[in-house]
Amino acid sequence: MHDLSDDDTETMTARVRALETVLVEKGLVDPAAIDEIIATYSERVGPKLGAGVVARAWTEPDFASRLAADATAAVAEMGISGRQGEHLNAVFNTGTRHNLVVCTLCSCYPWSVLGLPPTWYKSPPYRARAVRDPRGVLAEFGLSVAPETEIRVWDSTAELRYLVIPERPEGTEGWSAEALAACVSRDAMIGTALAVRP
């Protein structure tokens, strides 16, 4: 539903360029700052950071405890902080509960550990249904959660940001944190997937 026609792309390209021209000429925006912001979220801040947090939680029980108690402080130990992650909460999947994160009111998402949200996370179909029919939504991701497993949906209505800590896949005993991180997809940390062996 959000595909852009070529006409739209041309129009938006021109309009966005026009605004940037005015902002830059007025001295209000530094184009190099725009480049730097884009580079930050294209190259440096993304789901690999979150996967590292999850892998460490799986391998270091003390870290997992600190993560559960105060995720903002725990990830800061790993040098992770920042915009849209100022007040981070880690929610742990268990054998009896599966967690799913949404922002029904806009697009709140834990940028500091996952980077920018995917389009579907920001779009009406997901935002409308995640709180009412999460199992139906998960089925569209190919994920079937056992009927006896509770589903807890976290609607990010304030500035708290939620990171799902998936369960560690079976058969990964003794794996390094690096190998474990490769089991953790972005979607697993939103709750629309499980962690799996690659």
Place this chain on the structure above:
Amino acid sequence: MNGPQDLGGQMGFGPVAPDPDEPLFHAPWEPRVLGMTVAAASLGHWTLDESRHARESLPPADYLRWPYYRIWFEALLVLLARHGEVSPSEAASAQVERPGRRPERRLEASRVASVLARGGPTERSLDAPARFAAGDTVRAVNMHPEGHTRLPRYVRGRIGRVEAVRAPHVLPDANAHGGGEAPEWLYTVVFSGQELWGAETDPGLSVAVDAWERYLEPA
């Protein structure tokens, strides 16, 4: 406001259709909008809450139809015009008609890393004790303000349980409208799916929302 942004529980939008190979941006203009939006916020004319309200105040049919960075772009135009930085005719023509108001606040590229790493924490201190405690039964108030609020319609009037007393946080309802930060205690409140959506609902569903103190009353 009961705007198009308040989507929880609405129907008819079709499947989620995740694309596993989705690029981070879908057109070259999208990252420029991201960068301009973040950079222009540093001018300090508006709060995060005011920018959210500008987005949800866009025409509802457009809000639901546009890709998300288009929503950001249109709201950025509204904010820049409202605060006297870029007029609609300047934005349309790419011709500067008046000097910028706050060039001294421009976000320099060298400061981007530290500004992004610091973010914008909303926790504040407050002398007043929290009115509710974990385990309390509460009702989300039935209110329909025309201004900004972060209490979704689908929980209004519904009974839930306080799962966590968080901290005092900046109140969006005030901060979006020049009313200052007016911090209030923030709570995580859990509602059963059946309370929200009726008896036919999956008994294993619960939904947590983060609610400021004024959004709640004893039940």
